[in-house]
Amino acid sequence: MAAEKKVPVILVTNDDGITAPGIRNLVEAVKGLGKIVVVAPDKPQSGMGHAITIGLPLRLHKVTFFDDLEIEAYQCTGTPVDCVKLAVDKVLHQKPDICISGINHGANHSINVIYSGTMSAAVEAAIESIPSVGFSILDYSLEADFTAARKYARLIVEEMLSKPQEKHTVLNVNFPIATPEEIKGVKICRQAYAKYEEDFIERVDPHHRKYYWLTGEFVNFDEGTDTDVWALANHYVSVVPVQFDMTHYKLKEQLEKTWTIVS
Numbered sequence: 133m134a135a136e137k138k139v140p141v142i143l144v145t146n147d148d149g150i151t152a153p154g155i156r157n158l159v160e161a162v163k164g165l166g167k168i169v170v171v172a173p174d175k176p177q178s179g180m181g182h183a184i185t186i187g188l189p190l191r192l193h194k195v196t197f198f199d200d201l202e203i204e205a206y207q208c209t210g211t212p213v214d215c216v217k218l219a220v221d222k223v224l225h226q227k228p229d230i231c232i233s234g235i236n237h238g239a240n241h242s243i244n245v246i247y248s249g250t251m252s253a254a255v256e257a258a259i260e261s262i263p264s265v266g267f268s269i270l271d272y273s274l275e276a277d278f279t280a281a282r283k284y285a286r287l288i289v290e291e292m293l294s295k296p297q298e299k300h301t302v303l304n305v306n307f308p309i310a311t312p313e314e315i316k317g318v319k320i321c322r323q324a325y326a327k328y329e330e331d332f333i334e335r336v337d338p339h340h341r342k343y344y345w346l347t348g349e350f351v352n353f354d355e356g357t358d359t360d361v362w363a364l365a366n367h368y369v370s371v372v373p374v375q376f377d378m379t380h381y382k383l384k385e386q387l388e389k390t391w392t393i394v395s
Contacts (some may be wrong), residue, residue: 138231141166141230145219147173150173150197152174152274154276156234158202158234163203167290169206172232173215183211183253184210185214206219212253220260227261231262231265233251238271242354243327258300258375259300263301264307267307268305270308272313279377287304317368320371321363321370321374322356326351328350329348332346360372
């Protein structure tokens with residue numbers, strides 16, 4: 133008798149909060165590919181990066197937001213990284229086969245990957261030897277059209293589940309604002325050198341105390357045609373393999389040769 137095929141376990145999280153349209157669209161996109169469990173923040177956590185909660189208790193509650201899809205779901209008072217940690221230790225009691233994060237409202241291309249709670253959740257999973265993907269769409273609107281994103285998110289998850297993945301695999305996937313017909317395909321890219329030229333607007337509150345509001349303009353300094361920013365501007369889905377080892381190996385070799393204090 134042939135062995136029964138193992139059903140993959142898919143952990144879903146995000147940083148926009150468990151009620152955000154993006155996470156529901158991601159769950160709908162991968163439904164049927166395995167046993168799906170959602171563990172996500174109870175409120176928006178954008179820009180949290182890889183923060184973890186160490187000075188406050190964490191609370192984890194089962195919720196009914198996905199009952200119509202017959203999906204088990206929990207909300208957590210912590211950060212996206214907290215959600216991944218708690219999911220593995222207290223909900224699944226095992227490592228899932230894959231962790232997917234998003235779909236984030238707003239792009240996580242270029243330097244945004246550093247600040248992104250969406251991507252930090254995916255990176256945390258990869259640190260724990262769980263292959264992972266962070267998904268984002270350029271559209272910040274809660275009324276964003278996720279039709280194309282759902283299609284390509286499913287294709288990417290199917291691709292990853294179809295063959296063994298290196299245990300620390302983590303992919304940063306971004307979707308352009310486009311219909312499925314307008315998207316030209318998928319590009320494996322590098323991270324562009326692009327960032328926000330930031331400005332802090334100074335204002336005064338009713339008590340005559342100054343406060344500041346962060347704003348800025350996104351500027352692309354990279355003219356390459358192999359970057360995530362270029363791909364998105366040209367209606368491609370961008371896929372950037374990223375890593376949590378931040379060692380600058382070329383500089384390491386240079387310092388070993390040039391620093392006189394090195395033993």
